[in-house]
Amino acid sequence: MPFEITDDPIIKDVKLVNSKKFDDNRGFFEEVYREKILEDFNIQNKFSQVNLSFSKKNVFRGFHFQLNPELQGKLITVISGKIIDYGIDLRKDSKSFKCHVEYEITSGKMIYIPEGFAHGFLALEDSYVLYLTTNEFNQSLDSGIRYDDKELNISLPDNIIISEKDKKLKHLNELALDF
Numbered sequence: 001m002p003f004e005i006t007d008d009p010i011i012k013d014v015k016l017v018n019s020k021k022f023d024d025n026r027g028f029f030e031e032v033y034r035e036k037i038l039e040d041f042n043i044q045n046k047f048s049q050v051n052l053s054f055s056k057k058n059v060f061r062g063f064h065f066q067l068n069p070e071l072q073g074k075l076i077t078v079i080s081g082k083i084i085d086y087g088i089d090l091r092k093d094s095k096s097f098k099c100h101v102e103y104e105i106t107s108g109k110m111i112y113i114p115e116g117f118a119h120g121f122l123a124l125e126d127s128y129v130l131y132l133t134t135n136e137f138n139q140s141l142d143s144g145i146r147y148d149d150k151e152l153n154i155s156l157p158d159n160i161i162i163s164e165k166d167k168k169l170k171h172l173n174e175l176a177l178d179f
């Protein structure tokens, strides 16, 4: 089995994936995506887009989500560097509504954040982050929550670097969600 896949203990739909790494004197090999195996573990396995971003140490991107009818589930990994990845459950009928997960992700580890979640990450080092999304990007449906919203119970360091766009995001209680 090329992957070890586990559920988050609280928010079961969030999955942690460890890839089997084949090291040899040339370097290493590992699989990033295999349709059938993801399906067996209830990870939505039809992805429409693959993204790569580079973030300098202390950059925070988030907390982002795409609105209906083009929600985005995300399968996230790190090519080099180290991030803390966050997923916030925004599904109104979920027992874990407004709860979040946070995991350190490095090369060889992946996290699946389902549709109906906001997503963000903090770069603990200069980091290349690669992620697949279940729907294509649609700027008119792009949305997000302010990084410092107290309701989220997520405390980020004071020295984070964020985009002008992310500084202007709204608080959770100002957003109309229909997930």
Ligand SMILES: Cc1cn([C@H]2C[C@H](O)[C@@H](COP(=O)(O)OP(=O)(O)O[C@H]3O[C@@H](C)C(=O)[C@@H](O)[C@H]3O)O2)c(=O)[nH]c1=O
Residues within 6 Å of the ligand: 051, 053, 061, 062, 064, 065, 072, 074, 119, 120, 121, 137, 163, 165
């Ligand atoms: C996300 C995205 C952005 N863009 C463009 C829009 C903009 O001009 C530029 C930078 O966009 P952003 O500032 O939104 O990039 P960024 O802050 O990295 O946004 C990403 O953050 C992480 C946490 C996610 O979960 C992603 O889904 C996405 O929202 O890239 C695309 O063309 N396609 C895309 O899929």
